[in-house]
Amino acid sequence: MAYLVRMKINVLCFACMCFVMAASAGPKPKNPAKTSPAWLDTYSVQSDSTHAGNVILVTLDGFRWQELFGGAQRNLVGFKKFVSDVKSLKAAYWSKSKQERREKLMPFMWGTVANTGQIYGNRKAHSRMFVSNKYRFSYPGYSEIFCGFADKRINSNSYPDNPNKNIFDFLAAQPAFANNIAAISTWNAFTHIINSNRNGVPVYTNLLSSADTAAYTSNFAFQQFTTTIPVSNGFITDDTLTYHFAKEYISKFHPRFAFIGMDETDHFGHAKRYDAYLHTANLEDAYLADLWNMLQQDSVYANNTTLIITCDHGRGKIPRYRWQSHGVKYPYANETWMAVIGPQTPAIGEVHGGAKLYHNQIAQTIAALFGYTYTNSPSPGPAINAVLGK
Ligand SMILES: [Zn+2]
Numbered sequence: 001m002a003y004l005v006r007m008k009i010n011v012l013c014f015a016c017m018c019f020v021m022a023a024s025a026g027p028k029p030k031n032p033a034k035t036s037p038a039w040l041d042t043y044s045v046q047s048d049s050t051h052a053g054n055v056i057l058v059t060l061d062g063f064r065w066q067e068l069f070g071g072a073q074r075n076l077v078g079f080k081k082f083v084s085d086v087k088s089l090k091a092a093y094w095s096k097s098k099q100e101r102r103e104k105l106m107p108f109m110w111g112t113v114a115n116t117g118q119i120y121g122n123r124k125a126h127s128r129m130f131v132s133n134k135y136r137f138s139y140p141g142y143s144e145i146f147c148g149f150a151d152k153r154i155n156s157n158s159y160p161d162n163p164n165k166n167i168f169d170f171l172a173a174q175p176a177f178a179n180n181i182a183a184i185s186t187w188n189a190f191t192h193i194i195n196s197n198r199n200g201v202p203v204y205t206n207l208l209s210s211a212d213t214a215a216y217t218s219n220f221a222f223q224q225f226t227t228t229i230p231v232s233n234g235f236i237t238d239d240t241l242t243y244h245f246a247k248e249y250i251s252k253f254h255p256r257f258a259f260i261g262m263d264e265t266d267h268f269g270h271a272k273r274y275d276a277y278l279h280t281a282n283l284e285d286a287y288l289a290d291l292w293n294m295l296q297q298d299s300v301y302a303n304n305t306t307l308i309i310t311c312d313h314g315r316g317k318i319p320r321y322r323w324q325s326h327g328v329k330y331p332y333a334n335e336t337w338m339a340v341i342g343p344q345t346p347a348i349g350e351v352h353g354g355a356k357l358y359h360n361q362i363a364q365t366i367a368a369l370f371g372y373t374y375t376n377s378p379s380p381g382p383a384i385n386a387v388l389g390k
Pocket residue numbers: 012013016062137138266270326
C-alpha cells in the first residue's frame with residue numbers, strides 16, 4: 001500500500017517535482033495518519049448544537065478555470081491524443097453553447113452555487129484569482145491557502161512538516177474548536193502541509209483503491225460506510241473513497257471546520273487523459289451536490305454552514321499540449337478560481353470584474369466567517385469581503 005502511495009505521488013506530480021528535486025533531496029515523507037474502524041470511536045468529537053457556524057473547504061487539485069467556466073474545451077474534447085472515445089465524450093459534455101457545456105460538466109456548480117452563491121475566476125468576465133506563490137504546484141499551493149501567505153522555502157511536494165502555522169493551528173487553539181476540526185484527503189502529503197504533528201488536527205489520508213478499482217482503507221471495507229454516495233464511474237477510485245469517508249465523518253462528528261482534498265483531476269491531467277479529467281470534474285460536482293444536500297438535511301449544519309470550493313493551482317493552456325501540467329515554467333498555471341455558498345454569502349453568482357484576488361486571502365476569509373481575525377507572521381492576505389456580504 002505504501003508503494004502505491006509513493007507511485008501515485010510520483011505519477012501525479014512528476015513534472016512539477018522534477019525541477020524541485022535538486023532543492024529537496026530530503027527523505028520521502030511518511031504518512032503518520034492511520035485509518036481503521038477504530039477511528040470512528042476513538043476520535044470522539046463533541047457535538048455542539050450552539051454552533052455559530054461551520055465551514056467545509058473542498059479542493060479539486062489542479063482543476064482549471066477554463067473547464068469550470070467554459071466546460072469541455074473545443075480544442076481538446078475532440079483531440080484523439082487525449083481522448084479515447086471522442087463520440088461518447090462529446091455526447092456527455094459538448095454543446096455549441098458555452099453555458100450548456102459548463103452546465104453539462106458541473107450541474108451543481110452552475111445550478112445551486114451560481115444561483116445562490118458566488119463563483120470567482122472567469123477571466124472572460126474579468127474576474128481574476130491567482131496563487132501568489134511562484135511554484136504553481138501542490139504543496140506550495142495548499143500551504144498558501146492554509147497559511148495565508150506564500151513561503152519561497154516551501155518548494156517541494158516532498159517538503160516535510162510545514163514550519164508555518166496555519167488556519168488549522170489558529171482554529172485548533174480556540175476553545176470552541178477543540179476536537180472540532182478534521183481533514184480528509186486523497187494525497188498523503190496533507191499531514192505535512194497541515195502539520196498535524198504540531199496542531200493535532202486529524203488528517204485522514206490512507207485511502208486507496210486496489211488494482212481492480214475496489215476501494216478500501218486499511219481494515220475498513222467500503223460497504224461498512226453507513227452514508228451513501230450518489231454516483232460513481234470507472235475513472236475515479238481514490239477520490240470516491242475520500243469523499244465517502246469525508247461524508248461519513250462529517251455526518252457523524254459534525255466538525256465545525258473540515259477540509260476535503262480531492263486529487264484526481266490533477267492525476268488525469270498529468271496522465272494526459274482529457275476524457276477522464278472531465279469525468280472526474282463531473283463526478284466531483286456530483287459529490288459536492290451530495291455533500292451540500294447532506295449538510296442542508298443535518299440539523300447542526302442546515303443554514304449554518306459555508307462551503308468553499310477551490311483548487312491549489314491552475315494548469316497551462318497554450319498550446320494545447322500545455323493543459324496537462326503546471327509548475328513554475330507554465331505561464332498560466334497561477335490562474336485559479338473559487339466558489340462559495342453559505343448563509344453569510346450574498347447570491348452574486350458568477351462574479352464579473354472586481355479586484356484581483358489571491359489564494360493567500362482564503363485563510364482570513366475562513367476565519368472571518370467564524371467571526372475571528374486570523375493573525376500570523378507574516379500577515380495573511382485580507383479576507384474577501386464580498387464573501388462576507390461586506
Ligand atoms: Zn500536479
